[in-house]
Amino acid sequence: MNEKREKLDRRAFLKTTVRTTAGAALAAGGLGAIAQQAAYGESRDDLDKYDFIMPRVKFSVQSDVPDKWDVRPGGDANLLEELSAVIRCKVKPIRGTHDWSPSRARKGQLNAVVTFDEPEKLGKYPFLFMTGESYYDLSKRQKTNLRNYIERGGFLLMDDCMLDPGGDFFYQSSYKLLEKVFGQGAVKRVQNEHEIFHNVYDLSKIGLPHLQAVNHGARGVFVGDRLALFLSSTDIHCGWCDRAGRMFGKGGKRGTHSYKEAIEMGINIIMYAISH
Numbered sequence: 001m002n003e004k005r006e007k008l009d010r011r012a013f014l015k016t017t018v019r020t021t022a023g024a025a026l027a028a029g030g031l032g033a034i035a036q037q038a039a040y041g042e043s044r045d046d047l048d049k050y051d052f053i054m055p056r057v058k059f060s061v062q063s064d065v066p067d068k069w070d071v072r073p074g075g076d077a078n079l080l081e082e083l084s085a086v087i088r089c090k091v092k093p094i095r096g097t098h099d100w101s102p103s104r105a106r107k108g109q110l111n112a113v114v115t116f117d118e119p120e121k122l123g124k125y126p127f128l129f130m131t132g133e134s135y136y137d138l139s140k141r142q143k144t145n146l147r148n149y150i151e152r153g154g155f156l157l158m159d160d161c162m163l164d165p166g167g168d169f170f171y172q173s174s175y176k177l178l179e180k181v182f183g184q185g186a187v188k189r190v191q192n193e194h195e196i197f198h199n200v201y202d203l204s205k206i207g208l209p210h211l212q213a214v215n216h217g218a219r220g221v222f223v224g225d226r227l228a229l230f231l232s233s234t235d236i237h238c239g240w241c242d243r244a245g246r247m248f249g250k251g252g253k254r255g256t257h258s259y260k261e262a263i264e265m266g267i268n269i270i271m272y273a274i275s276h
Contacts, residue, residue, distance in 0.1 A: 046112070047124060051089035052274065054080060055112035056105075057130035057156075059138070062173075068133050071161055073109035074099045075240035076129070078259075079266045080111070086200065086267055100241050116142035122149045127273050131237050132170040133161045136177075143181045150182075150221065150228045155273035159232045162213035171216065171233040178229065182221050187231065190218035196227060196272040201264035208232055209257035209265050211239040211248050226276050230269055236262045 046053055054076060058069050077094035084091040092111050102109075114121050114128060116138055122128070122145065138146065150156065160171035178187050190196065192207040196218075203209070208218040212235045221229035239262025242248050249258025 046092060049090065050092040052083070052087075052127070052270070053092045053111045053125060054127060054129050054270075055114045055125050056110050057128050058113050058115045059130070059132070059136055061132065061134040061136045068104070068161070069131070070105040070110060070113075071131065071133070072100060072103060072237065072241050073097055073105040074101070075237045076110065078243055079240045079263060082263045083267050083270060087271070098243060116145045116149075119145045119148065122154065123152075126154055127270065128154065128156045129159075129237075130156060131159045131161045135169045135173045137173065138177060143177070147181050151223055154228070155276075156229045157232075157269055157273075158229065159237045160213055160235060161237060162235050168214040168216070168233050171214070171231070174231055175219070178221055178231070186221050187219050188222060190220045190227065190230070194218075194227065196230070196268055198268075199275075200268050200271050203261065203265060203268065206257065206261065208234055209236055209239060209261035211235045211257060211262060212254050227272065236265050239263070240266060 056070060056076070061068070073094055074097040077098050080091050080093055081098070084093070094109055094111060097109055112125065114125065116122070128149075146156075158170075158174050160168055160174075162168075175187055179185070190208075192204045197203045197207060208215070214233050216233040219231040220227045221231075239248055239257065239259055242259045242262075245259060248254065248262075249260075
């Protein structure tokens with residue numbers, strides 16, 4: 001794409017991407033794209049029906065373990081349910097799962113699925129969620145599409161999912177990737193005073209909730225004054241899964257913080273992203 005093209009602000013991004021790309025994505029994707037959407041519960045009219053949808057980013061890992069980009073949809077389900085109780089808009093729900101199982105998403109258990117190979121489809125969604133356990137990298141084309149998506153107004157939440165016995169492989173890969181895509185020094189510490197920690201719930205005293213794994217603190221990529229990408233190493237997504245409080249917090253087996261703080265952080269991130 002032409003690097004000199006006009007950049008879209010947040011309002012223009014939201015207005016124009018839905019109108020201009022739905023038909024193009026369908027034409028480009030053909031029956032294969034329709035089949036993939038159906039497999040994960042994504043309807044072609046969802047963008048008209050709902051005000052907020054949280055797609056997962058599908059990607060490949062650099063190891064012998066299976067790709068786990070779709071791990072634990074119950075976390076997504078809980079976050080979206082809690083979000084819908086807080087804001088006055090139609091949030092697309094995920095039905096049939098609200099805990100740790102299944103470990104991988106089944107039919108209808110993700111809001112939507114995108115890849116960085118699909119710039120037209122990426123443009124439908126102002127917010128994306130990406131999580132994983134292993135080392136990974138993106139192709140040159142995927143990196144270009146990621147950069148274009150972010151610079152045109154999109155927001156990406158990246159959260160490291162811990163392997164047992166533990167590591168920060170996804171986080172390390174993400175940090176390295178973002179420094180390549182946006183330039184050395186582009187990944188910056190997000191201070192506790194930033195709006196993202198106190199726009200709905202006040203988490204400014206604790207900052208990024210620590211559920212498990214290595215805590216590197218909140219990191220992000222800024223486009224001007226806008227925080228456009230949020231990178232976490234503390235597995236807040238697994239915190240979203242733990243509604244019963246069996247794993248995290250004071251009554252759990254591990255982690256400093258709990259379901260409550262993880263959900264509050266997720267809602268803060270979404271509310272910041274859709275308002276900037």
